[in-house]
Amino acid sequence: MDVLGIDIGGSGIKGAIVNTKTGEFVSERFRIDTPQPAKPKAIAETIKVFVHEFKWKGNIGCGFPSVVQNGIIKTAANIDKSFIGVNANELFSNATKCTVKVFNDADAAGFAELTFSDVKSIKGLTIFLTIGTGIGSAFFKDGILIPNTELGHIYMKNGLVGEKYCSDAIRKQNDLDWKTWSTRFDEYLIYLENLFYPDLFIIGGGASKKIDKFQPYLTIRTPIQPSKLLNNAGIIGAALLAK
Ligand code: BGC
Numbered sequence: 001m002d003v004l005g006i007d008i009g010g011s012g013i014k015g016a017i018v019n020t021k022t023g024e025f026v027s028e029r030f031r032i033d034t035p036q037p038a039k040p041k042a043i044a045e046t047i048k049v050f051v052h053e054f055k056w057k058g059n060i061g062c063g064f065p066s067v068v069q070n071g072i073i074k075t076a077a078n079i080d081k082s083f084i085g086v087n088a089n090e091l092f093s094n095a096t097k098c099t100v101k102v103f104n105d106a107d108a109a110g111f112a113e114l115t116f117s118d119v120k121s122i123k124g125l126t127i128f129l130t131i132g133t134g135i136g137s138a139f140f141k142d143g144i145l146i147p148n149t150e151l152g153h154i155y156m157k158n159g160l161v162g163e164k165y166c167s168d169a170i171r172k173q174n175d176l177d178w179k180t181w182s183t184r185f186d187e188y189l190i191y192l193e194n195l196f197y198p199d200l201f202i203i204g205g206g207a208s209k210k211i212d213k214f215q216p217y218l219t220i221r222t223p224i225q226p227s228k229l230l231n232n233a234g235i236i237g238a239a240l241l242a243k
Pocket of ligand 1: 064065066067075077078104105106130133134135136137150152163
């Protein structure tokens with residue numbers, strides 16, 4: 001079954017039609033800058049543009065950069081605050097006349113990773129992190145996804161939350177060289193490993209393609225690897241969850 005997968009991020013909205021059996025794209029990938037301010041109506045209009053672009057009539061899965069419970073947006077760190085309390089399933093379904101289901105973006109990306117990589121057979125705890133505009137997280141315990149963990153919002157010793165200290169956006173905004181950023185990210189990962197004792201970290205999101213730049217500076221004891229699906233995991237996972 002083909003599903004339109006859309007990954008709504010703080011900076012860009014990306015989508016493609018996904019074959020949910022194979023995880024492959026059966027269309028080109030399409031991207032639009034996230035409208036600013038990222039208010040519900042503006043985002044719903046953008047989703048409509050994807051539907052027109054792909055002449056789509058089937059199901060749609062959206063990854064969204066917030067805690068999402070049964071389609072309801074609960075937090076809004078990198079999206080307009082007026083989203084809090086909105087039933088995004090209803091809003092986007094009404095706007096597009098398609099059945100739309102919305103999930104946390106990191107959970108969606110993590111679900112794709114679990115489905116299409118050998119991570120599903122790993123025993124123990126894997127922490128999957130997406131490093132982009134914010135930091136998203138998903139836990140896999142013995143191959144099962146545990147949703148709505150918000151590790152990007154853990155407070156660091158300097159009083160900043162993790163994503164304000166070492167997201168990819170913070171690296172770019174502050175023009176941090178790789179060594180400086182990696183030292184921050186290392187500190188963040190050490191904090192997580194001392195809290196959760198994971199067996200593996202997987203890095204997704206924009207930073208997954210750049211792991212060679214920062215891995216040499218990490219001093220963590222936990223093994224770390226990039227996402228197999230790299231930056232497309234969010235689109236694929238949203239489609240899988242919505243099928
Ligand atoms: C949000 C998470 C999201 C992450 C990545 C964070 O600011 O709180 O829900 O997964 O950004 O987009």
